[in-house]
Amino acid sequence: MPSKPICESWFSTQRIQEDLYLITEPHYYWYNRANLWLIKGQTQDLLIDTGLGVSSLRQYIASLIDKPLLAIASHIHFDHAGGMHEFDHCAIHTAEAEALRRGDDYEALCTLEQGWVQEEHFDRLPHSGFSVEQYTLQATEPTQVLQEGDVLDLGDRALEVLHLPGHSPGCISLYDLRSQELFSGDVIYDGELLDELHCSHIPTYIATYERLQKLSVETVYPGHYHSFGRERYQQILQEYLERRRQPGCPSERLATSEVR
Numbered sequence: 001m002p003s004k005p006i007c008e009s010w011f012s013t014q015r016i017q018e019d020l021y022l023i024t025e026p027h028y029y030w031y032n033r034a035n036l037w038l039i040k041g042q043t044q045d046l047l048i049d050t051g052l053g054v055s056s057l058r059q060y061i062a063s064l065i066d067k068p069l070l071a072i073a074s075h076i077h078f079d080h081a082g083g084m085h086e087f088d089h090c091a092i093h094t095a096e097a098e099a100l101r102r103g104d105d106y107e108a109l110c111t112l113e114q115g116w117v118q119e120e121h122f123d124r125l126p127h128s129g130f131s132v133e134q135y136t137l138q139a140t141e142p143t144q145v146l147q148e149g150d151v152l153d154l155g156d157r158a159l160e161v162l163h164l165p166g167h168s169p170g171c172i173s174l175y176d177l178r179s180q181e182l183f184s185g186d187v188i189y190d191g192e193l194l195d196e197l198h199c200s201h202i203p204t205y206i207a208t209y210e211r212l213q214k215l216s217v218e219t220v221y222p223g224h225y226h227s228f229g230r231e232r233y234q235q236i237l238q239e240y241l242e243r244r245r246q247p248g249c250p251s252e253r254l255a256t257s258e259v260r
């Protein structure tokens with residue numbers, strides 16, 4: 001098979017607001033391609049998700065960074081946590097800290113057998129010699145372990161960590177109460193939601209969505225696909241709950257017996 005061309009730049013950037021950038025990996029399969037959000041704060045910059053880790057994101061964003069940078073993985077999956085090893089300061093929820101520490105390919109969904117990482121998913125290669133057989137989540141010691149209620153203070157704004165399991169046990173979103181913006185990771189996005197992975201749990205996902213229904217959100221910056229507003233946010237929550245709630249089987253009961 002002829003080898004694929006090597007791309008000139010693996011990443012692409014869009015400036016969404018004065019202090020917000022969206023970075024993506026356009027040569028990678030759209031279905032798994034994550035949104036990486038760079039928030040420029042007054043005292044600290046925040047990178048929410050780090051992509052596949054197949055090309056240096058740290059070097060790519062270097063010119064945009066002029067303050068201490070904290071890289072956060074919204075959860076352990078390879079499309080979000082793959083680049084964590086590059087950053088001096090990195091954080092993940094406590095439920096998935098050990099998997100990051102170990103470089104756990106199974107929890108990251110990137111063993112070849114799991115079939116999430118495929119050669120066909122790369123239309124160009126990030127560098128010469130790249131092969132999916134060698135793809136792995138690099139073991140990384142998180143410098144900060146996150147929990148529900150933690151506040152990340154950027155000087156001019158603050159983001160609260162919401163622990164929202166269901167897709168995976170350590171899923172978080174970051175919520176800015178003042179602007180009512182939600183950086184949601186894979187908890188909620190406007191596309192096919194994945195709740196049947198080995199690490200997923202539907203009753204827990206339902207409980208998370210019941211919680212999110214009460215959260216006042218103006219804009220969602222999701223882990224995949226496009227951003228959306230309040231109305232679509234509530235619609236996605238509602239549609240999921242209608243689809244997954246089992247008749248005669250209140251989710252509250254399921255959730256309290258099976259979660260935690």
Ligand SMILES: [Zn+2]
Nearest residue numbers: 075077167186
């Ligand atoms: Zn995921």
Ligand SMILES: [Zn+2]
Nearest residue numbers: 034079186223
């Ligand atoms: Zn994802």
